[in-house]
Amino acid sequence: EIKNIVYPLYQLGNPQLRIFRPSWFLTLVRPGKEQPPDTVQFRIPMDMTKYDVKNYLEKIYNVPVGVVRTRIQFGSNKKRNHLNQRVKKPDYKVAYVQLAQSQTFTFPDIFPEKDRTLKEGSMEEMQEKFMEDEKQRQKSDPRRGGVTEWFGL
């Protein structure tokens, strides 16, 4: 709804600033370094402030927020493309949100390991068996103890 709006500076007596249907979107990310259990890490748009994040989470998502700390991560400008021009990785703002009321949050495992059991009698199972047999044939005799075929009869 809102794009590129510059709000006038707040002066004493001005009405409370309210934003309806903000066009800011937060991204929950897995922390790179180990964080305490009550800390949640977000990537937020550069225009957002700590107080914006706090109000956003409290009003829209009903999350009890204690304290928010933000920092801006510089995206590197070092890499060069095939024309030797510098390629910039975009900067982004990171917010560390500590939850109130002693709530905890752990980032879930989005890509869990799948069980690789194949169906009986299927094509994939036969192919797996065949590949395993081939690998077994290629291996040398274990009784030779790693000595190559060059030495021998």
Add this chain to the structure above:
Amino acid sequence: MAARIRLPLLLPRSFPPLRSLKHVHTEAVKEPQYPPIVASLTAKSKSARLRQNEERIKLISSSPVEEKLSLITRIQRMKFVVYPQTFSRNPDRWYQHFTKTAYIPGLPEKFNPTTEGSQLATDQPAVPEIDDAAFSEIRDLVTRVILHEHWHKMRKRQPFLYKHQEQVVGPFLKTLVSELTYNLAKYNPLLRLSSLDFSPQVNFYWRRGKRIIPKGHRRGRQEPIRFQIDDHPHSQIRIPQQLPQFAPLEASYTAEVPEIHLAPNVMPLFRRQYDNNIFTGAKLPDPACYGHTQFHLVPDRYHRDRLARQQHSDQVEPFLRANAAASLFAWTGAQAMYQGFWDYQDVSRPFVSQAVITDGHFFSFFCYQLNTLALSVETDANNPRKNLLWGTESLRLYEGVQDGAVVGLDDCVLRLLVQFLMNRPHS
């Protein structure tokens, strides 16, 4: 063997006397005295580093106290600056982990009036009570001080934003402490020899835990995590004799200290490099080198009304506990170091101090017992001792001041305060 010996061309007339052969056997029995085989001191190897550390430890252990302090705090490196009054969330768990302190809710048996009868038999006699006449005198004194500050004193203008605590409650606490100490000196002779400091400095430097340096020319190597506390309590009382312990050393073996395996900078805690200071509030030759009580003022920033406005009321108690743990650990640690104990020479007797943290209306009482100074990784490996912190919740002293009279003065809180100040070593 004899046939193989090459005899000289001209054999002497008589062979040299075999007198020396008599002692050959006994000489062979005495072991040859070689110098002890130890690792090198200057090689570029891990064992040389270990030997350098051992030599340094020996040098520090054998030097007098002043030199010891200067040798321990000589090298400056990046360290975490621990502020006892901090805005972080749930700082009490973190500070307990840094200082190896176990928190015990409630005060030690000494201060509990209900168990007085049973305690007299044990080795910990209760704090001597003062009789009712003296107590009513104290109560009148306290009402006088409260009225003086909040009612009689003419203030031309209200204190500006966030200056109320330092401009109103600060002087109130100062007068209260000085008047109470002076009045109780007739019942507690130790207070006559004590020294009352206003806004003293208390500093302490220690190392706890290890981390692997992630980047730089020292990458991959182990580094101890260093901490420094620079505390400015409102006032403190220092005494020439040590207070008796609240609990025996062995009782701390079963206490529980919260373990946090995350780096301290996540708390958030910030690193700086500057002078490493260890200071109790007075320099080393001062005779009043042991601590009695500290008084802390809660600044406006952490006042419970402001925290309630921000819906952080549950952070009031952790803030007070963290303040007490950090300040008292720094004070008792500095006292112990002034006596010559340090990381590798652990304290032989527990060091005890008390603290009262207040914001004008609410008083919280804390007692701290330092059982161990050995907090670095090598010395902490087999150290079962833990430091102990006893503490109360915040108790309201008085409701308010109306029409020139103090409303709702709580006697229990006053009694606790008096007991705290009356605490003395039983001779």
